[in-house]
Amino acid sequence: MATVSPAERLLDLVIALRNARAPMTRAQIRAQVNGYHDAENDIAFERMFERDKVALKELGIPLLTITDATHGDEFGYRIDVSDYDLPPIELSPEEIGVLGVAAQVWDGADLASPARRGLTKLLAVAPPGTIRPAAQSLRLPTPDEQFDTLLAAVGERRLATFSYRAAHSGATEVRRVEPWRLLVSDGAWYLHGYDLGRDGERQFRLSRIVGAVRVDEPGTGEQHPAGPAPENQRTQAEAILLVRPDRATALRLRAVSVEPGARPGYDRVVLAPGDLGDLASLVAGLADAVVVLDPPELADAVRTRLRAVAALDGADA
CATH class of the missing domain: 1.10.10.10 (Winged helix-like DNA-binding domain superfamily/Winged helix DNA-binding domain)
Known part of the structure; x- marks a missing residue:
């Protein structure tokens, strides 16, 4: 058992x-x-x-x-x-859909089972027509095995020590970090924090952490104030996209408006101004189903990511 x-x-x-x-x-x-x-x-x-x-x-x-x-x-x-007991809480189908997407963060982590159980009970009493998680999937990556330990270290302000394999050289070094936050970028989980050995803020891809993460006593990770989240450049205007029908659910979840069949073979999807890097990475991963109409800086950021992927494919050939 x-x-x-x-x-x-x-x-x-x-x-x-x-x-x-x-x-x-x-x-x-x-x-x-x-x-x-x-x-x-x-x-x-x-x-x-x-x-x-x-x-x-x-x-x-x-x-x-x-x-x-x-x-x-x-x-x-x-x-x-x-x-x-709490007062009765009434949630709209859209709000329940958002909770369903949020529950996916815990897939593979310590609270995966309670999150699924809670979501199942919520959907059992939800009104007809509620958005189901299977139909509105955010496609978040499964958390790595170090996720739970690092999440606790962030919340309890504990210094974290781990062996980390560098992407460019493959060499493994011990890193000692004040953990600030966990975030998703380009389909992977990262730790964002202050590297004491490098004396500066860094990001660490969780899949490159080798072995277990060791944490100090609570309150040890407070020497440097947390900086802003990386890639925080924002679009200055709404993002206007053409999206294939029944595709790019993650984008539709963020939409301010969706106009089905606005052009032959496409829906017109409008998103509020937001994080440029995050949105560009998301659109690049859906390039076969999405066309960026506006703003130009988003289109440029998507093209940059697609060229980088193409270059990697060429190098591996």
Whole structure:
């Protein structure tokens, strides 16, 4: 049986306590909540459960301990529904579609299963006609194995140390980095941060990290303030594109307007001003289905990327 991650176990504990008709005893929690079967013995279970109790309280989830009125011993546990329930939330089909796209970020990462489960429950009660994730796929790359560790390092401001293979030489060197953010560029995940050895901000492609990532204590990655995200040049006007029908879903998700059949064989798609590099990379990957009409700087950036790919193909031939 596969080991359940701590995050998934915690989510299952919340669901079980939230839906239990009566307080759950420790024995019931161990038997019924997915993840506690990984405990080798009673002591291991107690440690896991105590950690999860602390985690729930830190998240602001009102876990109540029910004690025996006579002896004061712990009898069971429940979540106070009156403090935990949120007001009804009504989401439009478009908003649910955006949440579906966002859930794809966790594919292959620690929260992949909870994200899929939450999205499935959301779609189960969604109104008819809601955009389905399968039809509106953002095609985000699957996170690399170092993703979870680096994401935690960013959030907790921990210095990260790892071996990194240079793209130009293939040489591997140890890099010590203050991690700022994780981002996607040209179909791959990158770490953006401050390289202490190079004394400057750098980007590191996660697929070139060799072996495990080591992290220091929380609060160690605060020596240099985070700089702006790379490639932050923005288009000054709306992007006007011609897009083949039923293609380029990622672009349609960003659209301000879509005019089906505006030209023979094409829809007219308009996008709001945004990050030039990000949009150019996206359009270049869909070049067989998209024509850039405006602005000129976007068309130039797309052509630059396509020429670079062509040059690489020629070099490999």
